[in-house]
Amino acid sequence: GNSVTQMEGPVTLSEEAFLxxxxxxxxxxxPSLFWYVQYPGEGLQLLLKATKADDKGSNKGFEATYRxxxxxxxxxxxxxxxxxxxxxxxxxxxxSGNTPLVFGKGTRLSVIx
Amino acid sequence: NAGVTQTPKFRVxxxxxxxxxxxxxxxxxxxxxxxxxxxxxxxxxxxxSVGEGTTxxxxxxDGYNVSRLKKQNFLLGLESAAPSQTSVYFCASSVPGNTxxxxxxxxxxxx
Numbered sequence: 001g002n003s004v005t006q007m008e009g010p011v012t013l014s015e016e017a018f019l020x021x022x023x024x025x026x027x028x029x030x031p032s033l034f035w036y037v038q039y040p041g042e043g044l045q046l047l048l049k050a051t052k053a054d055d056k057g058s059n060k061g062f063e064a065t066y067r068x069x070x071x072x073x074x075x076x077x078x079x080x081x082x083x084x085x086x087x088x089x090x091x092x093x094x095x096s097g098n099t100p101l102v103f104g105k106g107t108r109l110s111v112i113x
Numbered sequence: 114n115a116g117v118t119q120t121p122k123f124r125v126x127x128x129x130x131x132x133x134x135x136x137x138x139x140x141x142x143x144x145x146x147x148x149x150x151x152x153x154x155x156x157x158x159x160x161x162s163v164g165e166g167t168t169x170x171x172x173x174x175d176g177y178n179v180s181r182l183k184k185q186n187f188l189l190g191l192e193s194a195a196p197s198q199t200s201v202y203f204c205a206s207s208v209p210g211n212t213x214x215x216x217x218x219x220x221x222x223x224x
Binding site: 044 | 207211216218
């Protein structure tokens with residue numbers, strides 16, 4: 001079946017540090033891949049997405065590249081800010097068929113000044 | 114620009130009581146979902162619907178029922194609430210294979 005595995009947190013970084021949150025997936029065919037972010041007390045918001053191999057999604061300084069050869073979609077940011085403190089979820093969705101979105105367990109990021 | 118709206122936002126129930134969470138979306142999406150979020154467990158799919166009049170079980174369906182009588186609404190029911198159902202519930206909607214949009218969550222406590 002389809003599944004997503006992301007690195008367990010929590011991750012604590014100093015402001016302006018480099019961030020990587022690993023995500024790997026298992027799926028048949030060619031899924032779309034997503035990163036969602038959840039700020040404290042809020043619902044999930046789409047951060048970025050990629051729909052085919054080698055696509056790079058980017059938003060708010062975050063980037064992730066769809067790597068089919070390694071079945072990965074790692075989230076990166078060159079310089080994190082305190083305001084980036086949140087829980088980050090990697091997810092996949094099949095592009096066809098009646099299969100709902102599958103989420104990883106989430107990675108909590110805390111950025112300290 | 115409402116998007117996905119959940120009601121109520123907060124609720125406290127006694128064990129054995131019943132309640133319904135309402136989800137409404139104004140984006141004409143075919144797919145709708147109910148997830149629950151618990152510490153250390155991430156998001157787990159309870160039930161979902163791929164169209165009006167259809168529902169399907171997700172990963173953790175026991176103790177819940179759903180109905181999708183209208184395309185824009187997806188109801189989640191708890192017939193006899195249990196403390197294990199204390200959680201944050203998220204409704205979401207999407208078109209197949211595309212971005213999923215979430216509501217702001219419903220905090221449910223069962224005492």
